[in-house]
Amino acid sequence: MLPVPEGAYGNFFEEHCYVVLHVPQSLKATQGASSDLHYWVGKEAGAEAQGAAATFVQQLQEERGTLTVLHREAQAHESDCFRSYFRPGIIYRKGGLPSDLKHVETNMFNIQRLLHIKGRKHMSATEVELSWNSFNKGDIFLLDLGKMMIQWNGPKTSISEKARGLALTYSIRDRERGGRAQIGVVDDEVKAPDLMQIMESVLGRRVGSLRAAMPNKDINQLQKANIRLYHIYEKGKDLVVLELATPPLTQDLLQEEDFYILDQGGFKIYVWQGGLSSLQERKAAFSRAAGFIQAKGYPTYTNVEVVNDGAESAAFKQLFRIWTEKRSRNRRLGRIDKLIHVKLDVGKLHSQPELAAQLRMVDDGSGKVEVWCMQDLRRQPVDPKHHGQLCAGNCYLVLYTYQRMGRVQYLLYLWQGHQATADEIEALNSNAEELDTMYCGALVQEHVTMGSEPPHFLAIFQGQLVVFQERAGHYGRGKSAPTTRLFHVQGTDSYSTRTVEVPARASSLNSNDIFLLVIAGVCYLWFGKGCNGDQREMARVAVTVISKKNEETVLEGQEPPHFWEALGGRAPYPSNKRLPEEVPSVQPRLFECSSQMGCLVLAEVVFFSQEDLGQYDVMLLDTWQEIFLWLGGAAGAWKKAVAWGQEYLKAHPAGRSLATPIVLVKQGHEPPTFTGWFFTWDPYKWTPDPSNKEVVEGSPGTASLISEITAEVNSFQLSRGPGNGRAGAMALQALKGSQDGSGNELIRGPKSGGVSSTSASINGALPREQLMHQAAEDLPEGVDPARREFYLSDSDFQDIFGKSKEEFYNMATWRQRQEKKQLGFF
Numbered sequence: 001m002l003p004v005p006e007g008a009y010g011n012f013f014e015e016h017c018y019v020v021l022h023v024p025q026s027l028k029a030t031q032g033a034s035s036d037l038h039y040w041v042g043k044e045a046g047a048e049a050q051g052a053a054a055t056f057v058q059q060l061q062e063e064r065g066t067l068t069v070l071h072r073e074a075q076a077h078e079s080d081c082f083r084s085y086f087r088p089g090i091i092y093r094k095g096g097l098p099s100d101l102k103h104v105e106t107n108m109f110n111i112q113r114l115l116h117i118k119g120r121k122h123m124s125a126t127e128v129e130l131s132w133n134s135f136n137k138g139d140i141f142l143l144d145l146g147k148m149m150i151q152w153n154g155p156k157t158s159i160s161e162k163a164r165g166l167a168l169t170y171s172i173r174d175r176e177r178g179g180r181a182q183i184g185v186v187d188d189e190v191k192a193p194d195l196m197q198i199m200e201s202v203l204g205r206r207v208g209s210l211r212a213a214m215p216n217k218d219i220n221q222l223q224k225a226n227i228r229l230y231h232i233y234e235k236g237k238d239l240v241v242l243e244l245a246t247p248p249l250t251q252d253l254l255q256e257e258d259f260y261i262l263d264q265g266g267f268k269i270y271v272w273q274g275g276l277s278s279l280q281e282r283k284a285a286f287s288r289a290a291g292f293i294q295a296k297g298y299p300t301y302t303n304v305e306v307v308n309d310g311a312e313s314a315a316f317k318q319l320f321r322i323w324t325e326k327r328s329r330n331r332r333l334g335r336i337d338k339l340i341h342v343k344l345d346v347g348k349l350h351s352q353p354e355l356a357a358q359l360r361m362v363d364d365g366s367g368k369v370e371v372w373c374m375q376d377l378r379r380q381p382v383d384p385k386h387h388g389q390l391c392a393g394n395c396y397l398v399l400y401t402y403q404r405m406g407r408v409q410y411l412l413y414l415w416q417g418h419q420a421t422a423d424e425i426e427a428l429n430s431n432a433e434e435l436d437t438m439y440c441g442a443l444v445q446e447h448v449t450m451g452s453e454p455p456h457f458l459a460i461f462q463g464q465l466v467v468f469q470e471r472a473g474h475y476g477r478g479k480s481a482p483t484t485r486l487f488h489v490q491g492t493d494s495y496s497t498r499t500v501e502v503p504a505r506a507s508s509l510n511s512n513d514i515f516l517l518v519i520a521g522v523c524y525l526w527f528g529k530g531c532n533g534d535q536r537e538m539a540r541v542a543v544t545v546i547s548k549k550n551e552e553t554v555l556e557g558q559e560p561p562h563f564w565e566a567l568g569g570r571a572p573y574p575s576n577k578r579l580p581e582e583v584p585s586v587q588p589r590l591f592e593c594s595s596q597m598g599c600l601v602l603a604e605v606v607f608f609s610q611e612d613l614g615q616y617d618v619m620l621l622d623t624w625q626e627i628f629l630w631l632g633g634a635a636g637a638w639k640k641a642v643a644w645g646q647e648y649l650k651a652h653p654a655g656r657s658l659a660t661p662i663v664l665v666k667q668g669h670e671p672p673t674f675t676g677w678f679f680t681w682d683p684y685k686w687t688p689d690p691s692n693k694e695v696v697e698g699s700p701g702t703a704s705l706i707s708e709i710t711a712e713v714n715s716f717q718l719s720r721g722p723g724n725g726r727a728g729a730m731a732l733q734a735l736k737g738s739q740d741g742s743g744n745e746l747i748r749g750p751k752s753g754g755v756s757s758t759s760a761s762i763n764g765a766l767p768r769e770q771l772m773h774q775a776a777e778d779l780p781e782g783v784d785p786a787r788r789e790f791y792l793s794d795s796d797f798q799d800i801f802g803k804s805k806e807e808f809y810n811m812a813t814w815r816q817r818q819e820k821k822q823l824g825f826f
Contacts, residue, residue: 001056007175010086014042014075015096017053021060022085024607034311037061038082039286040073044096058283066275066308072286074301079268080122080604081315087611089123089168091115109146109177112202117142117151117165120218121592121603121617125168132206138213140165142172143199149173150195152186156213159636160616162187219267220599221651226265227319229253232288241292248321248655256309261292262319264653268303269293270316275309282308314587315604318622321654323586349672350404357676360625361495362411365459367402374420377427388461388545391468392450392501393419395428397435399443400460404672405683411671412436412443413457417467418450429642444671447642449659454626455495456673463494463541469501484566487516489542492534499542506564506571511556514539516546519566523547526554526563530577586624588677593618593629593644595637600647610678610685615667620648621677626661628674633667633686765793768800773824789825 001019012018020038039057041050061068073082075092083090115125117140125142128134135141138156142149142165151169153162166185173181186192186199200206229249231242241261245253254260256274259281263269269292271285289304307316317323349356349363356362371387372379374395382396390396398413414432416425436443448457450467458465466487486504490513491497499516502508509515512530516523516539523543527536543551554563564570590612591602602620605612613619618635621628627648629641645662665674668686675681766780771792776785783791790805797805800823808816820826 001052010089011091011093012040012042012075013093013096014044015046015049016042017045017049018042019053019056019060020082020085022607034067034069034308034313035064036069036071036081036313037064038071038073040078040082041075042092042096043075049096054286061282066273067311068308069311069313070285070306072289072304074303076124076126077299077301077303079303079305081313081606083122083124084604084606084608088164088171089117089119089125091172092124092126094127109181111144111146113144114203115142115144115172116140117168118161118214119164120161120594120601121164121605121612123164123168125172130203132203132210136211136214142169143202144172145198145202146177146181148182148184148198150184150186150199152199154210154213158616159634160614163614163616216596216601218594218596218601218603219265220596220601221648222599223265223267225651225653227653228263230261230263230292232259232261232292239288239291241295247653249319249653251320251323254309259288261289262316263292263296264319266296266298266302268305269298270319271304271306272312272316273306273308314589318586318589318624319653353672353676353681355676356672357623357674360454360673361456361459362404362409362671362673363402363456365400365456365462365494367400367460369460370399370401372397372399372431374424374427374431377423379427379431388464389466389468390415390417390450391470392417393470395420395424397428397432398457398460399435400456409669409671410439410443411456412445413448414445415448415453415457416450419469441666442669444666444669445664447662447664449661451500452657452659452661453498454661458491458498459495461494463491463497463538464545465497466499466542466545467501483520485518485546486567487518487542487546489514489516489535489539491538492532493538497538497542499546504567506567506569507573509573511573511575512577516543517554517563517566518547519562521547521549523549523551524554524563525551526559527556529556530575588621588623591620591622593620593637593641595640595644600644600651602648608678610681613667618644620645621674622648623677626663626673628663628665630665630670630674631667638666765796766791768792768796771825772800789820 004018018038018040020040021035022038023035037057037060039053041053057070061070071079071082073079078090112130114128114130114134116128116134117123117125128141135152135154137154139154140157140161141152141154143152149169149172151165153165157165162185166183169183173179173183184192184195186195189196225247227247227249228243229245231240231244233240233242244260249262254272254274257276258274259277260272261269262272269289271289273282273285285306286304289306293300293302293304305313305316307313312323349359349361369384369387371382371384373382374380374397379397394417396413396415398415400411400413402409402411412432412435414428416428420428432443432445436445446454446457448454453465484504486502486508487499488502488508489497489499502515504517509526509528511528513528514531514535515526515528517526518524523546525536525539525543527539554560590605590608592605594601594603605619613630613632615632615634616636617630617632618637618641619630619632621630627645629645631638631641641664642662646658649656649658649660663674665671670681675683766783770780771783771788774788779785779788789797789801789808792800794805797808801808801819808819811819817826
C-alpha cells in the first residue's frame with residue numbers, strides 16, 4: 001500500500017484497491033461522530049490487491065478502535081458518503097501498472113482519451129473506448145486532447161448535468177494541465193462545426209445514429225424504506241440468520257452482546273456490532289456481510305457499512321424511530337431546554353445562526369404580523385384584534401416581517417387546520433404563491449399543521465394562540481355557538497403555549513394540566529394538582545382571548561356541582577404526568593432531490609457546506625424537527641419541492657410524522673434557522689449590490705455562458721477564416737504542436753460552473769463601435785447581449801475598462817454590471 005498524493009485525490013485506477021480514511025474536522029458537522037474508513041475495490045482489481053487492502057484496513061481498524069465506521073466500496077457503486085469527499089467528481093482511470101501510481105502527471109499534453117461523465121449531485125468520469133460507439137444521447141462525454149478539451153453534451157442531458165459536467169471538466173483541466181488547456185463545449189452539433197471537425201479527426205466520421213439514453217438505475221425512497229433487521233449468531237458450527245423486525249425499528253432491538261445485519265432494500269447492508277462482541281467477530285464482519293449478500297442473491301458490488309455500538313453513522317441511526325445517544329442526551333437536551341426558557345436575546349439569534357437553528361427561532365417574535373383567513377377560496381385579512389384566534393376548519397396565511405443584518409426578511413406561515421378541506425388547502429397554496437410573487441420571491445414559506453406549530457409561530461402570538469373547533473365568526477352557517485366549551489392550555493411560556501378547544505367532557509381533563517371551561521360566557525380556570533406556576537401564568541394570558549366576562553379559579557378536587565354538570569357528569573380522566581416529547585439526537589442531513597419515473601430520488605451530501613448548494617439544485621435539509629427545501633435560483637422543479645418533502649416523510653423508514661413542518665427556502669433568502677446548520681455561511685455570496693435596483697439573478701444564464709465559451713474558442717483561432725471551408729490551420733497545429741505549454745493558450749473569461757455551448761459564427765474580436773451603446777437586436781449575430789464586452793480585443797478592453805479581462809471577471813458580479821452600464825455595455 002502506497003500513499004496517494006493529495007493532488008491526485010479522486011483519481012482511481014481500475015486495477016487497484018484503495019483505502020480512504022476520513023476524520024471529520026468540524027464539530028458542528030459531526031456532533032461527536034466517528035471517523036470513516038473506506039475499502040475501495042476497482043472492477044479489474046486482482047485477488048492480491050484486494051487481500052493487501054483488506055489486511056491494511058484491519059490494521060487501521062485495530063489502531064483506531066471502535067470509533068470508526070467501516071465501508072466496503074465497489075467501483076461505480078460507491079456510497080454517497082464516499083462520493084461526497086471528491087468534488088466535483090470521481091475519475092476512473094484504466095490500468096494499474098506501477099508507473100501509474102503517480103496517478104496524475106501535471107502539464108502532460110501528449111494525451112488522447114475519452115471520458116464518459118454521468119451522475120447527478122455526485123459526478124463520475126470513466127475512461128471509455130475512443131470511439132463514437134461509446135456515446136449515447138443521455139450522458140456527457142469529454143474528449144481530452146491535451147491542449148484541447150471538448151465537452152460533448154448529449155441531447156437528453158439536463159441543464160444541471162451540463163453544469164456539473166463542466167465543473168468536472170474545469171477541475172480536470174486545472175489539476176492535470178495547470179489550467180493551460182482550452183475548453184470547448186458542444187451543446188448543439190450544428191452550431192459547433194469546428195469542434196465537431198476536431199472530434200471527427202480523432203474519432204472518425206460518425207456512422208448511424210447515437211445510442212438511446214441509458215436508463216438511470218437510482219434507488220428511490222420507497223425502495224430505501226424497505227428495511228429488515230436480522231440477528232446473526234452461531235449455533236454450533238452453523239451461522240444462523242434470523243429475521244428480527246421490519247419498520248418501524250426501535251433502538252432497544254439492538255443488544256450489546258449481539259451481532260446484527262440491517263438490509264436496506266438490497267442496495268445497502270449495515271452490520272451492527274455490539275459493544276461486547278469479540279475481536280474475532282469484528283474481524284469477520286465483512287465476510288459475514290458477503291455471505292449474507294450471496295445468500296440473498298444481491299450483486300457483489302452491494303455497499304456494506306460496519307458500525308459499532310456507540311459510533312453509528314447518521315444514516316444508520318435515522319433508520320430507527322427514535323435514537324438516543326447514551327452519553328450526551330441529557331446534557332444536550334438540558335442545554336436547549338434551559339436556553340428556550342429564558343428571555344431570548346435577539347442580538348444573539350442574529351449573530352449566532354447556530355443558536356437560531358437549534359431553537360428554531362429567527363428572532364423573539366416581536367416583528368410585524370399580518371394574517372389572512374381562507375374564505376370562499378380567497379384570502380381575507382384578519383383584524384389584528386383576532387390575530388391569534390384560529391379555527392380547526394380553516395387555513396391561514398401568517399406573514400411575519402423582521403430585520404436581520406440591516407435587511408428586511410419575510411417568513412410566511414401556511415397554517416392548515418385539521419378539519420380543512422382539500423379545496424381550502426389548495427387555495428392556501430395558490431394564495432401563498434400570489435403573495436410570494438408580490439414580494440418578488442423573497443418569502444420563506446413554512447407549511448405548518450395544527451398541533452405541530454414551531455416555537456417561533458407560537459412566539460409571534462405571545463401565548464395568545466387559541467384554536468377553536470368551529471369556524472370563528474361562522475356560527476351562522478346553520479349553527480349556534482355552543483354554551484359550554486372546554487379549552488386545554490398547552491405549554492409553559494410564550495414560545496411553547498397554544499390553547500386548543502377539546503371535547504367538553506370530563507375525560508378530556510388531565511391532573512397535570514390547566515383547562516378553561518366556558519359556561520354561558522363565564523370562564524372557569526381549572527388547575528390540575530400537578531400544574532406549576534408557569535402554566536398558571538400562561539393560562540391567565542389565554543383566558544383574556546376566550547372570555548371577556550368573569551373568570552373563576554377552580555382547583556382539582558374542589559369543583560362545584562355545575563362544573564361537572566356542564567361536562568356531562570363525572571368520569572375518569574388521566575392523572576399521569578405527560579413526558580415531554582423526546583427529540584432524537586440526530587445529525588442534520590442534506591440531500592439533492594430529483595425524480596425518476598414519478599418517484600423521489602435522493603443523493604446525500606455528507607459533511608456538507610454552502611458550496612454544495614448549486615443554482616440548478618433542489619436540496620432537502622432534514623433536521624428531524626423540520627424539513628427544509630432549498631431552491632436554487634435556476635431550479636426548474638421548485639413547484640414539486642413541497643410534494644417531495646411530503647413524499648420524503650411518508651417513505652421514511654423511521655415512521656416520521658407527516659405533520660413535520662416543511663420550509664421552502666429560495667437561494668439568497670436563507671433564514672438563520674437554515675444557515676445555522678452549516679459550519680460557515682457567507683450571507684453575501686448570492687447578494688447583489690444594494691444600490692443596484694435591477695432584479696439580479698443569483699447566477700448567469702445559459703445564453704451568456706454559451707457566448708463566453710464561443711469567445712474563448714475564437715481567441716484560440718478555432719473559428720473559420722475568411723473563405724476557409726475547413727477548421728483553421730492554427731487550431732489543428734495547436735493540437736499537434738509542441739508540449740512546452742507556450743504559444744496559443746486559452747484566454748480565460750469568467751469561470752463558471754454553468755452550462756456552456758459553443759459555435760464558430762464569430763471570427764475573433766469585434767470592433768468596439770459594434771458593441772458599445774447598441775440595442776440587443778442591433779448586435780452582430782451570435783453575440784450574447786449580456787456578455788458583449790467579452791468580444792472586445794484585449795487592447796480595446798484595456799483601453800475602455802482600464803483593466804484586463806482577467807481582472808474584470810475577478811470582480812464581484814454587481815460591480816461588473818455597474819461598470820458595464822457606465823461604459824455602454826449593458
